[in-house]
Amino acid sequence: MEAVVEATDLEKTYGETVALSRASLSVARGEVFALIGPNGAGKTTLVRALTGTTEPDGGSARILGASPAAVDRDRLGVLPQEFSPPGRLSARELLAYYAGLYDDARDPEDVLADVGLVDAGDTWYEDLSGGQQRRACVGSALVNDPDLLFLDEPTTGIDPAGRRTVWRLIEDLADAGTTVVLTTHDMAEAERLADRVGLLADGSLVAQGTPTDLVQDHGGSSRLTVETEADPDAFADLAYPVDRPERTRGRTPDGAVVVRDIDPAAIGTVVDYLETHDIAYTELSWAEPDLEDVYLALADATERERTDRLESESGDADLAQAGETA
Numbered sequence: 001m002e003a004v005v006e007a008t009d010l011e012k013t014y015g016e017t018v019a020l021s022r023a024s025l026s027v028a029r030g031e032v033f034a035l036i037g038p039n040g041a042g043k044t045t046l047v048r049a050l051t052g053t054t055e056p057d058g059g060s061a062r063i064l065g066a067s068p069a070a071v072d073r074d075r076l077g078v079l080p081q082e083f084s085p086p087g088r089l090s091a092r093e094l095l096a097y098y099a100g101l102y103d104d105a106r107d108p109e110d111v112l113a114d115v116g117l118v119d120a121g122d123t124w125y126e127d128l129s130g131g132q133q134r135r136a137c138v139g140s141a142l143v144n145d146p147d148l149l150f151l152d153e154p155t156t157g158i159d160p161a162g163r164r165t166v167w168r169l170i171e172d173l174a175d176a177g178t179t180v181v182l183t184t185h186d187m188a189e190a191e192r193l194a195d196r197v198g199l200l201a202d203g204s205l206v207a208q209g210t211p212t213d214l215v216q217d218h219g220g221s222s223r224l225t226v227e228t229e230a231d232p233d234a235f236a237d238l239a240y241p242v243d244r245p246e247r248t249r250g251r252t253p254d255g256a257v258v259v260r261d262i263d264p265a266a267i268g269t270v271v272d273y274l275e276t277h278d279i280a281y282t283e284l285s286w287a288e289p290d291l292e293d294v295y296l297a298l299a300d301a302t303e304r305e306r307t308d309r310l311e312s313e314s315g316d317a318d319l320a321q322a323g324e325t326a
């Protein structure tokens with residue numbers, strides 16, 4: 001299938017900071033590709049390198065068959081993470097203004113309806129709520145009916161209903177053949193919208209794949225979280241592996257142990273075990289792994305590697321300094 005976005009070994013460094021390290025990806029026509037990763041992982045830098053707003057130090061990128069700087073802007077929609085349109089234009093005027101920049105733009109009234117802003121259409125941009133402003137910005141990126149759309153955190157600040165409006169909009173665009181690259185911190189958003197997800201950590205694309213494949217490969221097993229003050233050793237005779245709380249990550253509450261590899265049908269066995277062993281607990285919750293587990297596993301692993309590396313580098317420096325002083 002024709003690649004609409006093709007990046008090979010993109011590199012970008014700011015001083016000591018490696019924002020992108022050999023980042024390669026390919027996005028096919030009509031695909032929705034979500035970039036996820038911790039703050040500072042390089043998502044915005046990658047979007048900027050792909051849209052021609054930053055020059056990479058190395059590697060190459062092509063979008064819609066051209067270099068990002070030379071691509072036909074009528075075919076491209078970009079919603080930057082930080083976007084501040086003129087405050088004293090109404091949402092309606094704003095979309096009309098952006099529509100006026102293109103030869104063949106959509107009717108701004110339709111776009112206003114698409115992003116759910118008809119009722120607030122005559123409100124100045126600066127008087128719209130944060131979420132309404134973000135919707136207006138999403139609308140301005142769509143007004144030229146682009147073939148390729150980059151959305152850097154499109155739904156940040158938008159309420160749950162509005163978020164679903166934007167999700168449906170993106171799904172409709174992709175169904176009609178628009179290629180979408182978005183960044184998000186919302187794993188539910190990535191899981192729902194993305195055909196494929198790329199996880200960036202420390203400037204590297206450490207994993208790419210469909211949400212299902214990523215969960216299968218990196219999400220770990222199903223888990224039963226038992227909220228209890230009991231020592232995990234009390235679970236030693238249970239026929240399932242049990243994680244100690246300090247080894248569990250992210251959303252596991254404090255004072256919990258996690259039973260792994262367990263079917264929902266077997267939860268009764270654990271309840272019996274808790275009762276026969278007199279283990280007090282306040283709550284049991286079972287969950288299958290999802291994209292958040294993938295994120296936590298891979299982003300945590302990269303973070304740990306980085307911390308270990310920095311510690312060992314500072315240890316080496318201390319040793320060298322001690323050697324010089326001796």
Ligand SMILES: Nc1ncnc2c1ncn2[C@@H]1O[C@H](COP(=O)(O)OP(=O)(O)OP(=O)(O)O)[C@@H](O)[C@H]1O
Pocket residue numbers: 014017018019037038039040041042043044045046081
């Ligand atoms: N113009 C710049 N000058 C200096 N450093 C920069 C610049 N742009 C980005 N960086 C650094 O590059 C790294 C990657 O930043 P980037 O904005 O791409 O991350 P991100 O994944 O989009 O983060 P977030 O989730 O917080 O938006 C960060 O360490 C950031 O401080």
